[in-house]
Amino acid sequence: xxxxxxxxxxxxxxxxxxxxxxxxxxxxxxxxxxxxxxxxxxxxxxxxxxxxxxxxxxxxxxxxxxxxxxxxxxxxxxxxxxxxxxxxxxxxxxxxxxxxxxxxxxxxx
Amino acid sequence: xxxxxxxxxxxxxxxxxxxxxxxxxxxxxxxxxxxxxxxxxxxxxxxxxxxxxxxxxxxxxxxxxxxxxxxxxxxxxxxxxxxxxxxxxxxxxxxxxxxxxxxxxxxxxxxxxx
Numbered sequence: 242x243x244x245x246x247x248x249x250x251x252x253x254x255x256x257x258x259x260x261x262x263x264x265x266x267x268x269x270x271x272x273x274x275x276x277x278x279x280x281x282x283x284x285x286x287x288x289x290x291x292x293x294x295x296x297x298x299x300x301x302x303x304x305x306x307x308x309x310x311x312x313x314x315x316x317x318x319x320x321x322x323x324x325x326x327x328x329x330x331x332x333x334x335x336x337x338x339x340x341x342x343x344x345x346x347x348x349x350x
Numbered sequence: 351x352x353x354x355x356x357x358x359x360x361x362x363x364x365x366x367x368x369x370x371x372x373x374x375x376x377x378x379x380x381x382x383x384x385x386x387x388x389x390x391x392x393x394x395x396x397x398x399x400x401x402x403x404x405x406x407x408x409x410x411x412x413x414x415x416x417x418x419x420x421x422x423x424x425x426x427x428x429x430x431x432x433x434x435x436x437x438x439x440x441x442x443x444x445x446x447x448x449x450x451x452x453x454x455x456x457x458x459x460x461x462x463x464x
Contacts, residue, residue, distance in 0.1 A: 273450040284354070284441050284455030285393070292450065330392065334449045337406050338383065342392040 253347045260318040262344045264331035267312060271333035276305060276316045279328045279343070288316070288329075323348045352376060354456035356442050362462045363432055371427040371459045375444030382425050383453060384417055385441045393441065399425060400447060432463045 254260045266274070272293035277285035291298045291305045291314075298305050304317040314331050328343040355374040363369050375382050384396040395409040399419045410416070414432075419425040429436055439460050443453035 275452055277455075282457070284443070284457045285453075287452045287454070290450075290452055332453075337395060337398045338453055339395055340385075340393040 250342065251345045251347070253349060254321050256321060256323060256348050256350050258321055260316075260321045260325070260346060260348075262316045262318075262329050262331075262346065264314040264316075264341055265312060266314060266331070266333050266341075268333060268335060269312065271335055273334040274305070274307060274314050275332045275334070275338070276303075276314075277330045277332060277340075278325075279330065281327075285330060318346075321346075321348050323350060354442055354444055354454055356440075356456035356459050358459055359457065360460045360462075362464060365434060365463055366431055368428065368430045369432055369461065371429075371440050371442075371461070373425045373427070373442030373444075373456060375423060375425070375442070376454055377423075378446070379444035379454070380422065380447035381445045381451065382419055383443045383445075384425070384427050385443070386411075387439045387441055387458070389438075396427070396440075429461075432461075434463050437461055437463045 275290040276288040278288050279285040289300045289303050289305050291307050296307050302319045306315045326348045328345050330340045330343045332338050332340045357372045382399040385393040387393050397404055397417045398406045401422050402419050414430045417427045439458040441455055441458045443455040445451040445453050
């Protein structure tokens with residue numbers, strides 16, 4: 242079946258550096274994508290979303306890029322902080338919402 | 351609070367017992383989702399409600415799992431004759447409905463089957 246997945250299961254960055262988390266999706270019919278952040282012991286929290294009629298969307302310190310040609314989604318975090326350490330999930334939506342396996346981001350002080 | 355509420359937060363049960371997990375969605379949210387997350391793993395889709403009906407039950411792992419939603423609000427996930435492999439965190443989320451509405455998650459119920 243079609244699925245959402247991630248290229249990198251773990252990512253370690255230095256505090257202050259920029260982080261890039263990647264996600265590949267295979268359902269070409271998907272037209273809405275979301276990035277979630279999950280801290281230990283908590284449910285996932287919404288970070289940013291993007292619709293398929295856009296290729297870039299910016300939030301506070303975060304940017305999501307969508308490349309529909311290669312079915313690739315990325316989350317960029319600027320000036321990464323220790324509080325950004327968490328597992329990040331991408332999700333795609335058609336009738337329901339399916340999640341990728343997640344990437345663990347660790348920020349070293 | 352205004353967020354999604356799940357109870358209990360932790361549940362330890364003996365193998366073979368039945369358990370009920372409860373989810374109170376955000377008021378006014380018509381869509382409700384259940385996911386399962388094993389330790390260090392991603393989110394496994396279980397079931398999705400729009401109002402009180404479940405158009406997609408494809409993720410329920412076996413017939414021991416069932417879910418209902420009443421009054422377009424509270425939902426319960428029931429696991430009968432629990433097995434050790436059912437041990438996981440069960441997450442509930444709600445949204446305004448429609449495919450382009452973000453999900454709002456509760457903090458989950460951690461189920462341990464001994």
